[in-house]
Amino acid sequence: MSQTESSNGVPLVRVENLSKHFSVRIGAYGETRATVHALDDVSFNVQRGETLGLVGESGCGKSTAGLTLLQLHRPTSGKVFFEEQEVTGLSEKEMRPLRRRMQIIFQDPYSTLSPRMTIGNAIGEPLWLHELATGQDAQERIAKLLDDVGLNPAFAFRYPHEFSGGQRQRVCIARALACEPEFIVCDEPISALDVSIQAQIINLLQDLQEEYNLTYLFIAHDLAVVRHISDRVAVMYLGRVVEMAPKERLFENPLHPYTNALLLSVPVPNPRLERQREHTVISGNVPSAINPPSGCRFHPRCPLAFEPCDHVVPEWREVEAGHWVACHAV
Amino acid sequence: MSVLLDVQELQTRFQVRKGYVYAVNGISFTLEEGETLAVVGESGCGKSVTMLSLVRLLPPAASIENGKVLLRGEDLLELNLRQLRDVRGGEVGMIFQDPMTSLNPFINIGTQMAEPLVYHRGMSKSDALARSAELLEMVGIPDGEARLREYPHQFSGGMRQRVMIAMSMSCEPAVLIADEPTTALDVTIQAQIVDLVKELRDRSGVAVIWITHDLSVVAGIADRVIVMYAGYIVEEAPVDALFEDPRHPYTVGLMGALPSLTGETGTRLTTIGGSPPDLIELPDFCPFHPRCPYAIDRCRKENPMLEPVAEASDRGHRAACWVDIRDVSVSSEAGVAAD
Amino acid sequence: MTTQEIAVTSEIEIAEASPTNLWRDALARLAANRLALVAILPIVLLFFIAAFGPYLTPYDFLAQDFTARLVSPSSEHWLGTDELGRDVFSRILYGARTAVSVGLVSTAISLVVGLVMGSLAGYLGGRVDMLVVWLTDVTRSMPALLLAIVINLTLKVPLEAWMEQMYLATKNTFFRQTMWVDLVLVFGALALIQWPGYARLIRGQILSIRSRNYVLAARALGMPTGRILTRYVIPNAMGPLIVAVSAGMGGAMVLESAFSFLGVGVQLPIPSWGKMISDGLRMWQTHPHLLVGPAVMMAVITVSFAWLGDGLNDALNPRQWGG
Numbered sequence: 001m002s003q004t005e006s007s008n009g010v011p012l013v014r015v016e017n018l019s020k021h022f023s024v025r026i027g028a029y030g031e032t033r034a035t036v037h038a039l040d041d042v043s044f045n046v047q048r049g050e051t052l053g054l055v056g057e058s059g060c061g062k063s064t065a066g067l068t069l070l071q072l073h074r075p076t077s078g079k080v081f082f083e084e085q086e087v088t089g090l091s092e093k094e095m096r097p098l099r100r101r102m103q104i105i106f107q108d109p110y111s112t113l114s115p116r117m118t119i120g121n122a123i124g125e126p127l128w129l130h131e132l133a134t135g136q137d138a139q140e141r142i143a144k145l146l147d148d149v150g151l152n153p154a155f156a157f158r159y160p161h162e163f164s165g166g167q168r169q170r171v172c173i174a175r176a177l178a179c180e181p182e183f184i185v186c187d188e189p190i191s192a193l194d195v196s197i198q199a200q201i202i203n204l205l206q207d208l209q210e211e212y213n214l215t216y217l218f219i220a221h222d223l224a225v226v227r228h229i230s231d232r233v234a235v236m237y238l239g240r241v242v243e244m245a246p247k248e249r250l251f252e253n254p255l256h257p258y259t260n261a262l263l264l265s266v267p268v269p270n271p272r273l274e275r276q277r278e279h280t281v282i283s284g285n286v287p288s289a290i291n292p293p294s295g296c297r298f299h300p301r302c303p304l305a306f307e308p309c310d311h312v313v314p315e316w317r318e319v320e321a322g323h324w325v326a327c328h329a330v
Numbered sequence: 331m332s333v334l335l336d337v338q339e340l341q342t343r344f345q346v347r348k349g350y351v352y353a354v355n356g357i358s359f360t361l362e363e364g365e366t367l368a369v370v371g372e373s374g375c376g377k378s379v380t381m382l383s384l385v386r387l388l389p390p391a392a393s394i395e396n397g398k399v400l401l402r403g404e405d406l407l408e409l410n411l412r413q414l415r416d417v418r419g420g421e422v423g424m425i426f427q428d429p430m431t432s433l434n435p436f437i438n439i440g441t442q443m444a445e446p447l448v449y450h451r452g453m454s455k456s457d458a459l460a461r462s463a464e465l466l467e468m469v470g471i472p473d474g475e476a477r478l479r480e481y482p483h484q485f486s487g488g489m490r491q492r493v494m495i496a497m498s499m500s501c502e503p504a505v506l507i508a509d510e511p512t513t514a515l516d517v518t519i520q521a522q523i524v525d526l527v528k529e530l531r532d533r534s535g536v537a538v539i540w541i542t543h544d545l546s547v548v549a550g551i552a553d554r555v556i557v558m559y560a561g562y563i564v565e566e567a568p569v570d571a572l573f574e575d576p577r578h579p580y581t582v583g584l585m586g587a588l589p590s591l592t593g594e595t596g597t598r599l600t601t602i603g604g605s606p607p608d609l610i611e612l613p614d615f616c617p618f619h620p621r622c623p624y625a626i627d628r629c630r631k632e633n634p635m636l637e638p639v640a641e642a643s644d645r646g647h648r649a650a651c652w653v654d655i656r657d658v659s660v661s662s663e664a665g666v667a668a669d
Numbered sequence: 670m671t672t673q674e675i676a677v678t679s680e681i682e683i684a685e686a687s688p689t690n691l692w693r694d695a696l697a698r699l700a701a702n703r704l705a706l707v708a709i710l711p712i713v714l715l716f717f718i719a720a721f722g723p724y725l726t727p728y729d730f731l732a733q734d735f736t737a738r739l740v741s742p743s744s745e746h747w748l749g750t751d752e753l754g755r756d757v758f759s760r761i762l763y764g765a766r767t768a769v770s771v772g773l774v775s776t777a778i779s780l781v782v783g784l785v786m787g788s789l790a791g792y793l794g795g796r797v798d799m800l801v802v803w804l805t806d807v808t809r810s811m812p813a814l815l816l817a818i819v820i821n822l823t824l825k826v827p828l829e830a831w832m833e834q835m836y837l838a839t840k841n842t843f844f845r846q847t848m849w850v851d852l853v854l855v856f857g858a859l860a861l862i863q864w865p866g867y868a869r870l871i872r873g874q875i876l877s878i879r880s881r882n883y884v885l886a887a888r889a890l891g892m893p894t895g896r897i898l899t900r901y902v903i904p905n906a907m908g909p910l911i912v913a914v915s916a917g918m919g920g921a922m923v924l925e926s927a928f929s930f931l932g933v934g935v936q937l938p939i940p941s942w943g944k945m946i947s948d949g950l951r952m953w954q955t956h957p958h959l960l961v962g963p964a965v966m967m968a969v970i971t972v973s974f975a976w977l978g979d980g981l982n983d984a985l986n987p988r989q990w991g992g
Contacts, residue, residue: 057516070889092893103889103890104886106885111882112883112886129896164605166605194372194605195545196372196584199588202589222589227590228590229589262518265517267520267521267544267550269585269590270549270573271552271570271573279524285487285489
């Protein structure tokens with residue numbers, strides 16, 4: 001499956017048929033080997049300067065997609081290109097210059113910072129590692145980065161445990177920025193934070209994107225947040241991307257029945273509207289990724305499922321310019 | 331409608347290494363028969379501690395310093411442990427956030443479900459099991475009789491929450507306290523659970539206290555809403571009034587911070603700068619003022635009481651704020667900086 | 670509300686708080702722990718005596734005074750004398766040397782071995798891990814004292830014979846001092862008994878820290894493995910290790926005394942508390958002073974190390990305080 005973007009130019013990141021399977025042992029004594037199909041045959045491009053949102057429920061493989069893209073997991077198959085340079089198969093040493101340009105922000109700011117390192121050192125480390133600044137110059141850069149993310153530069157000598165979740169996430173963002181990256185994978189960066197803090201971090205990410213011309217892959221489970229921050233959105237279900245489109249089109253005209261169900265499930269903060277809405281259009285739970293359903297993985301829960309759905313994997317196709325979907329019923 | 335639960339001046343604090351953290355600071359509210367009351371706030375605002383205080387299920391470091399919890403006129407804080415046990419799981423059912431750890435993994439579902447029925451209702455074991463099977467079907471778990479023999483790990487997260495709901499409803503409680511029951515669940519499962527609770531409520535007439543941090547969920551389920559901040563109720567209103575005419579700056583801030591699924595995009599979210607405090611002493615100022623774009627001098631000197639708002643569409647609309655925020659306009663990102 | 674939420678202080682408070690340091694915090698928490706403070710005193714005293722004991726003793730530990738055998742405590746001999754007329758107090762002070770050197774050296778050896786084996790197992794995993802875990806299981810399955818006796822019985826004679834040969838070949842008087850054989854055997858046995866504990870602890874720490882997000886974040890920054898180990902994994906594994914070392918020191922000293930008691934420890938003339946206790950036990954009904962001194966010292970030091978270990982555990986584990 002090759003995929004061409006409607007927009008021109010070389011994409012910054014190109015993911016081709018990326019798969020990641022984990023081998024696990026199950027059973028009371030771990031006697032059975034099984035394969036978790038965390039990510040299967042996923043393809044997408046990210047254009048320079050845009051934000052691609054990646055949504056899905058827990059266990060759909062969205063975080064695995066981010067980690068595998070960055071080669072923090074070795075992919076089982078498929079390719080990743082960064083500015084047309086193939087990233088898959090590079091050794092850790094060959095990756096190092098690219099690591100500076102591709103960064104990641106994690107969900108849980110509590111475990112992402114070493115408790116034994118001041119935040120100044122944590123932010124300074126990438127500067128030293130990639131030989132971006134030393135000595136006095138580095139100190140100034142750290143102060144500037146702290147200021148960029150809305151923290152007092154005097155905080156550089158403090159330890160992570162002195163900060164709240166939102167502040168720690170700011171530190172993590174400063175640290176990612178220290179590398180002067182072009183591309184940042186935001187892996188559920190606000191899910192662990194309180195509502196009022198979430199908005200602060202979203203605004204910060206948007207400001208930084210504008211200031212440094214950053215490209216984001218924004219992974220989240222909250223559709224409203226993804227709609228707010230993304231230019232295009234991809235929806236994942238059980239290891240596969242089921243639909244991808246510019247956000248206006250995806251939210252106004254969802255084609256895949258799963259996207260539709262997801263959108264209907266989200267409550268809206270309007271009591272009069274909410275009282276009239278029908279929420280549960282799909283029943284049941286997401287099946288296990290150890291033995292995913294054959295054919296279209298959504299077919300056991302799909303209200304539209306018909307003959308080919310349970311044995312033929314639907315083709316990933318572009319139904320209108322920039323709007324991709326994998327569904328037999330569309 | 332008559333008042334079912336009347337909470338008066340409830341105060342709970344935690345003993346910490348250097349003194350106390352004031353978690354719930356003299357709050358009062360009522361719950362009417364059959365009503366659904368949502369309690370909204372961010373982590374640490376005291377919403378969960380309030381609910382645990384009602385049935386005295388607090389951790390050892392916490393103590394209830396003051397207040398009354400009148401359930402049909404009987405003060406739950408005065409009951410001895412034996413009487414209290416009859417209330418817990420009897421007249422007051424509870425569901426917690428984490429369905430994964432709320433069930434005992436070593437005992438099958440049937441035994442766990444039958445236990446409160448035997449204890450509170452004096453049913454025989456076989457009657458209790460039969461009733462449990464009915465309850466499972468009632469919460470949307472088909473083939474209930476067979477599933478009673480299964481163990482918690484054989485149920486998914488959403489299914490376990492259904493089991494918890496079935497258990498909490500088994501003794502036909504007058505009040506169901508749901509503490510963030512959908513927070514750990516995915517959005518499609520959340521929708522299923524919300525619909526289930528609504529259906530059960532409409533059928534049985536149970537009064538529900540729904541604790542959550544998510545204003546959107548509140549919109550669909552609540553009759554009335556309480557917004558909490560730093561252990562105080564800062565605003566209380568019928569759900570329509572709260573969403574259409576919020577009067578406390580914190581409520582306004584929370585609503586502005588929510589991205590929307592419809593309408594314009596590309597706008598900036600309004601934010602509340604800073605983060606919530608933990609009170610190590612009771613404040614003689616408004617606890618929200620450091621983050622409040624509307625703050626005036628008085629806010630720094632006196633802590634406002636919860637009082638009916640001016641020109642309210644409903645008499646039950648109350649807020650704790652010195653400022654009538656309709657008179658003031660502030661820029662969307664005013665307030666203090668994040669640090 | 671969980672304790673974690675309570676522990677998060679507000680922005681306003683943070684702005685006013687002075688910058689703190691994890692280690693300084695830990696020290697403050699240790700200082701607030703009375704038992705640990707009480708325990709530090711005997712331990713400091715022990716190290717002081719071990720270092721300067723020979724300058725403090727009124728008598729040489731070997732000096733025999735046949736005119737004053739088995740005398741009871743007096744102003745001349747504070748804790749009395751033994752059958753050979755040697756001053757018990759002086760011998761206890763010298764015994765501190767044995768105890769401390771045994772504690773330090775055997776802990777150091779087992780720690781180094783444990784660090785290397787544990788790190789390899791934790792970081793490399795797979796077959797190396799299985800091998801190390803198997804080795805620790807085998808070692809730990811043998812009773813410590815039995816192991817020491819076996820080592821002593823099988824290795825002592827050949828080692829002494831080898832020393833003798835070396836002396837004849839080199840004429841170096843070093844090889845005449847058979848006490849080195851004792852020391853090597855005691856240290857060796859103690860290290861053999863203790864390394865699996867450290868190896869397992871370190872392996873567990875590395876396995877747990879390796880899965881933390883900050884290690885993943887460091888990898889995402891392109892950090893080489895060696896630097897991840899030295900900057901992230903090891904510093905974060907230090908807390909439990911310090912606790913284990915503190916407890917291990919006390920344990921090693923007790924074990925050495927047990928060895929001496931059974932006759933497989935440090936042989937005379939170097940005084941060892943265990944040996945003194947075992948000798949004293951033969952005459953405790955007639956001459957209890959021979960038993961009381963070393964036994965009390967042993968008990969105090971053991972309890973002190975246990976309390977200090979407890980205190981360190983609490984101090985280095987921030988989750989244990991606050992809520």
